[in-house]
Amino acid sequence: MHGVIGHQFEDQRVGIRSRHGLAVADPVSTWLHLATTLDHYDLVAAGDYLVRTPHFPVPGDPRPFATIEELAGRTARYGGRGRRNATLALDRVRTGVDSPQETRLRLLMVDDGLPEPLTDVPIHDSAGARIAWVDLYYPGLRLVVEYDGEQHRTNDKQYARDVIRLDSLRDEGEHVLRFGKLSLTGTGLPALTRIRDRMHMLGWPERPAT
Numbered sequence: 001m002h003g004v005i006g007h008q009f010e011d012q013r014v015g016i017r018s019r020h021g022l023a024v025a026d027p028v029s030t031w032l033h034l035a036t037t038l039d040h041y042d043l044v045a046a047g048d049y050l051v052r053t054p055h056f057p058v059p060g061d062p063r064p065f066a067t068i069e070e071l072a073g074r075t076a077r078y079g080g081r082g083r084r085n086a087t088l089a090l091d092r093v094r095t096g097v098d099s100p101q102e103t104r105l106r107l108l109m110v111d112d113g114l115p116e117p118l119t120d121v122p123i124h125d126s127a128g129a130r131i132a133w134v135d136l137y138y139p140g141l142r143l144v145v146e147y148d149g150e151q152h153r154t155n156d157k158q159y160a161r162d163v164i165r166l167d168s169l170r171d172e173g174e175h176v177l178r179f180g181k182l183s184l185t186g187t188g189l190p191a192l193t194r195i196r197d198r199m200h201m202l203g204w205p206e207r208p209a210t
């Protein structure tokens with residue numbers, strides 16, 4: 001088949017699933033075997049994707065493809081190539097992450113010495129109504145950190161919803177930082193500098209972030 005690259009491996013625990021009419025390895029096995037080819041950030045992002053449960057699933061949506069417990073169980077028993085990479089990545093897999101760039105932003109923050117933010121946090125207004133789910137959050141500082149994909153810029157309806165959502169967050173006293181793809185290139189220094197400066201402005205580290 002054009003565009004398909006074959007791989008061979010030995011793993012007696014591999015399960016076979018049918019996906020769009022094709023026989024494929026089960027999600028956890030696929031993730032483990034990707035540990036031989038993906039770098040650390042991408043492997044964490046793949047794990048984040050597998051364990052993501054959508055807030056509003058649609059009929060036929062099979063997510064989550066796996067749980068963190070399933071990843072941990074198989075990784076503990078896995079003796080193939082990439083086991084160390086999988087073990088290191090597994091420790092950083094989180095639920096509630098929507099995109100690889102969101103994963104990258106979180107990992108860049110932690111690797112730069114910032115405390116790890118909470119992921120996929122519901123924010124409520126003073127009346128108790130939920131006004132938003134936010135990507136990354138420091139509750140002690142009331143600081144929201146978000147990655148905006150291209151759809152936030154090119155989709156008019158999404159853009160309009162974002163404006164209302166951001167206004168609602170700020171009306172409730174939340175501080176919001178948003179970043180696009182260019183801010184995360186390389187070491188992500190532009191984004192990290194802004195985040196650190198805002199955290200200091202809000203009283204960190206004397207004031208706990210989480």
